[in-house]
Each structure stands twice: as C-alpha cells, then as structure tokens.
Amino acid sequence: MGTGLSTINGLLFSKTSIVVHGETYRIFNIIGQGGEATVYRCKDVQGNQYAVKIFYFSRYPPFQIRARIDGFMKEGRILSYLSGRSPHFIRIVDFEYRPNENIGYMIMELGDGNLRQYLRGVPLNPSVRKMYWRQIVGILTALQDAKIVHADIKPENMILVNGLLKITDLSLAFGLPSTGQAMQVPMVRGTLDYMAPEVFAYQTGFKSDIWSAGVILYEMTYGYPPYFDFIDREQKISAIARMTPIIYPPVDDLFLLDIMQKCLALIAALRPSAYNLQEHPYTDLELIVLVKMSRTNVFSHFENGNRYRFDDKSTPSNRFNLETIFDFSNLQPRVQTHLKNVYTCVLVSVICATLVPYLHESEHIYIFGGILGTGTSIMFPLSLMNIFGRSQLIFNFNFSFGLVIVCGLVIVCGYILYDTQ
Secondary structure (H helix, E strand, C coil), X not given: CCCCXXXXXXXXXXXCEEEECCEEEEEEEEEEECCCCXXXXXXXXXXXXEEEEEEEHHHCCHHHHHHXXXXXXXXXXXXXXXXXXXXXXXXXXXXXXXXXXXXXXXXXXXXXXXXXXXXXXXXXXXXXXXXXXXXXXXXXHHXXXXXXXXXXXXXXXXXXXXXXXXXXXXXXXXXXXXXXXXXXXXXXXXCHHHCCHXXXXXXXXXXXXXXXHHHHHHHHHHCCCCXXXXXXXXXXXXHHHCCCCCCCCCCCCHHHHHHHHHHCCCCHHHCCCHHHXXXXXXXXXXXXXXXXXXHHCHHHHHCCCCCCCCXXXXXXXXXXXXXXXXXXXXXXXXXHHHHHHHHHHHHHHHHHXXXXXXXXXXXXXXXXXXXXXXXXXXXXXXXXXXXXXXXXXXXXXXXXXXXXXXXXXXXXXXHHHHHHC
C-alpha cells in the first residue's frame, strides 16, 4: 500500500462534495490511503457518516484503465453480494463509476479504525488475541460460505465497527467453487508479509487466506510476522517461495501453537479449512460471532437462494423447483453434507426395495438387506438430527472415530437382523 498522496488526490480537496446516484455526500478528512484508492470520511444530507473509497483511474497508463475500472465494478458487486450475508462483511451503501470524471466512488459504513492499530510490535494480551482470532475465523467462514477467496487478508483490511471485525478491500477477490481448489492467477499480487508460498507459483485459493490469517495470529502472538528477520524484500520473497521452515518461539498455550502450525503449513493442502478452524480447541466454536442463523434453517433451502450474486446475475424466485432443491450452495456446509446424506439414504432405500424381488431366492439377501437397510436407517435419523444440530455427541468426534462408530453400528445391527430373520 502506498504512503503518499498523488497530485491528483490533492485536487479533491477543492471539491467539498460528491454525488453518487443522485445522493449528495459532503467530503471531510482522509482516513486511509492505499495503492489503488483513497478513503475519506463523508456525510450524507441526513447527517449519517460513511466512508467513501475514491478510485482515481487517471493515475494509470491508458492501457490499464479499462481493467482497473472493471476491477472497481467487480469489487462493488462482490461487496453488494456479501453485504448482509454475515456481520463480518463491511456494508456497502452504493458505488458508481463516473466516466466524465474518470473516478469511481464507493460508499461504505464507517469504521473505528483497523486491526493494524492494535498490532504495535508487541504480543497482544491472550484474551484480546483470542477474541480477535475468533472473529477472524468468523470472517474466513463467511468467505468460505460465500465461496469467495479474498486474496489479500491482512490487519489493514480488517475494520473495527463497534468492536466487531469486518473484512474490506476485495479488489483482488474472486469466486471459487471448492475449498480444495486454487486458481491460476496471471501475476503475483497481495501484501508480501501475508502471502502464502503457493502465491509465488501463481496459485491462490481458500488455503491462501488461511495462511494469511495464520500470519496475523502469529503476529498477535509474537509481535511480528514470520520471516520478519529478512529485511531485504527479495530475500524475503525467496524465503517464502522456497518454503523456508517457520520458527515458533515457545508459548504456554499448546492449542495456540498447534493452530498456528496448522494454518502456516507450508503445503497448502495440509492447511485446515475455515470449518476445521471453528472446531479447533483454541477457537472455541460456540463463542464465535456466527452468521445469521436463518441460513442454517433447512426450510430456507427451498427459498430462492440466488437472489444476490456477485456476478451480477439473478434467477427468478421459484419454490420447489429441482434446480433449487438440489443446489446446496446456499446452505452451511454442515447442512449441505447431511442433507446430501438424507437424499443418499432415500436413493439407497429405493435401490434396496428394487433389488429385493430379484434376490428373494438368494441366501445372502438377508445379509444384504440387513446391512444396507440398517445403514440407511442409521444415516437417515443422524443426518436429520445433524441438520438441526442435535447429534453433536457423535459428530464432534474426529472423522475416523465417528466412522468406526457408524460402521460398528451397521455391522452389529445388520447381524442382529440377519440372525432374527
């Protein structure tokens, strides 16, 4: 991010107000300066205060201007798509590109500062550190739910609004359908201290955001980011790109050390997802600021789930059509997984019922029917219970242990059915 004002920025001081889609906003002081835009405090005619992010496209070479304008419009659409999906997304009020001025205006809610103001080169108090970390995990989860990769997570982009962290500056953000995927990007972009090793190989994905969050946690713990000892920029780039092992000074909290090491795993595939971070003992899921509970309600699955899309497209509101029923993208992952299980159970039951008439003379039909029928019977209620969050006793265990429990139940109950028949 830049630190100085360009000459074109100075021209705005002679301009006391701006108009965005017919609404007039009075301009006040500068509250932030970045490489692509300047942020000012502004006030509408009713006296409500906002932040206005102003993009000066005239500062770029002519061949770059169109791409910069497209990036501005994309950021506005993504913020509009995300606003209201989670309390951890900064709320956008309006945005507009003015061709006659060659300037873009983006009106957003006004924050009280950013997380960088609290990171002054010394470790944070453990309780404060954990409070912010829980909110960062909330941000990661909300981004993952929305299938958006931020690609530039850092303390400067986490705004505090009434004590709540909100993510902003989505100029590098893009959509990605799967948490395990990464996108091939044309150039290396981001903030060096928070860039994951794979970014230097032109690969960016959800796991890159996990790395950036891990760097913030490391910085909150030790007072400085990893690779802090590398003063020379090229040496630091080389150290990160070559996956130089990170040094972890001793800490009292072993859960803290474990979650840092997991987030900062040098190989992207070994890093946890945001949902894994929620379940980690250090995070303590139940105390995270959660997204709106209405999104976990299974019945909202049958509403129109695509009313707000970051690609500026929309679909009509049709209840109970097949496309909506089998589109799981608008549900939280726990509900997605177990609703799919319910559908699978129904399908297995139909297959069993279909095969039984053809296998009635086989002596193995009882084993076949017992095991499949019992497995279906177990999966069906557990999946329904998990949709409503009632089966935590089983599903809070790790995957292997849970699989052993379910398989054991299937075998035992199947044998009982076989023996009875």
